[in-house]
Amino acid sequence: MKPAITIKNLNFYYRQVMALKNISIDIPANRVTALIGPSGCGKSTFLRVLNRMNDLIEGTRIEGKILFNDTNIYKDMDLMKLRKKVGMVFQKPNPFPMSVYNNIAYGPRLHRKISDKELDGIVEKSLKSASLWDEVRDRMESSALGLSGGQQQRLCIARCLAVQPEVLLMDEPTSALDPVSTAKIEELVKDLRDKFAIIIVTHNMQQAGRISDYTAFFLNGEIVEYGATREIFHRPVDKRTEDYITGRFG
């Protein structure tokens, strides 16, 4: 199957500091890819390379090639279009201080003129896909900040879905949530896999095992090992991967 994103010889720098070293992997479409590794090893940096959020940080620099739909995202692609196609869910839920409805409608309204009726449809569909519709259908006009943490995170997922992305980047989306909300998000990720390529950073080995098809193990800015999650967890090739997975460090 054609990969959703192809990364070739990627190096990444915060000023002089090299945060990602010679990374080359293919991210498969319609699969969940988990990024694991100890804190500070470059998982978030890698994720933010893929939708160019690092561009917002002064002094960052990238080498190598990232192809999305055969287009080099740092050369030949409109930045706004890229971010629309490659959505991002953050570690801490960050709904805008607006109504539930306006949170979801925010993205579609950015990109084109849209009728109220069509927008209503998009909002409902996005909330349904994020399994949040039943919980918020009666409070569309109240502030999104009044939702629980787990609901807020699903709202943020729905907000991404509303602009019809092809890839979803999730940076430890459940680390701020309770177990029940976490389980809901995990269910959701499994459902969404049919339609998107999902890349999820997680600190939780069990979570990676439960929801991902592929796993990449990061260490000090490099990918030590990358392959099918089952392989990585049961027959890791590299000693460091084994040590990390079995909890001997990190």
Next chain:
Amino acid sequence: MTGKNLTQSAAFLALRAAAIITLAVLFIIIIYIMSNGLRHINTSFFLQGPTSMGRDGGIAPFIVSTLYVSAVSLVIAAPVGIGSALYLSEYSKGGLPVRIIRFCTETLAGIPSIIFGLFGFVFFVVSLGMGWSVLSGGLTLACMVLPTIIKTSEEAIKTVPDTYREGSMALGATKWQTIVKVVLPVSVPGIITGIILSIGRAVGETAAVILTAGSSLRAPVSITDPGRTMSVHLYVLTMEGISNEKAFATAAVLILFVLGINYAANKTATFIRRKV
């Protein structure tokens, strides 16, 4: 009681006394002016013009001038100030130019208003040939309140969490869209606070206005007409010994105006915050 506790209680007492003194002074001034002024206020004081230099009659033209000059100053200062604040906090990447701008606004904020008056007189009134006019006065006041608006707006904008900006940009919004749709609406209450402070200063300012807007007894119609604001009128009434009664009455109206503006602006801020 131990020594430490004693110090603590003494300090607490001193601080409380300071707070009480502040409040008391404030209340005494307000009560004094109100009790001397309100007696001489009636509807005709609001609706009529002055007769015999203000010894009799009302202050209607001066109310008009005050509102006119303040409005002109805000219409100029608010967009420029908010724009500068946005530039400084959202676009500029720091560095020397920004530090120079900061230094200038801070210096500007500390300059006595009579100097703004002098500048306004030489520059707007004489050099640019605007004469004593609502426009000259408004422009001078705009220069004077600009630092306040920039500073408070900048602070309001800084309180908007970066996670909102990131969330918006990650959906494909441009920086400008993010500013218009997220940053500004969230910081509006703070920005309005800055504007209230500025209105208060503009309405009450005397030195800068007397040299630039003039002290005509007639209400200004066009923006190029001269006008006398309430505070200038108050100054003239007292300085020339025309009428203490009318001076107190004018002062009371001035205070009512400032209170009213504060109240209205606070309500607006709350309303907008609720809507956002």
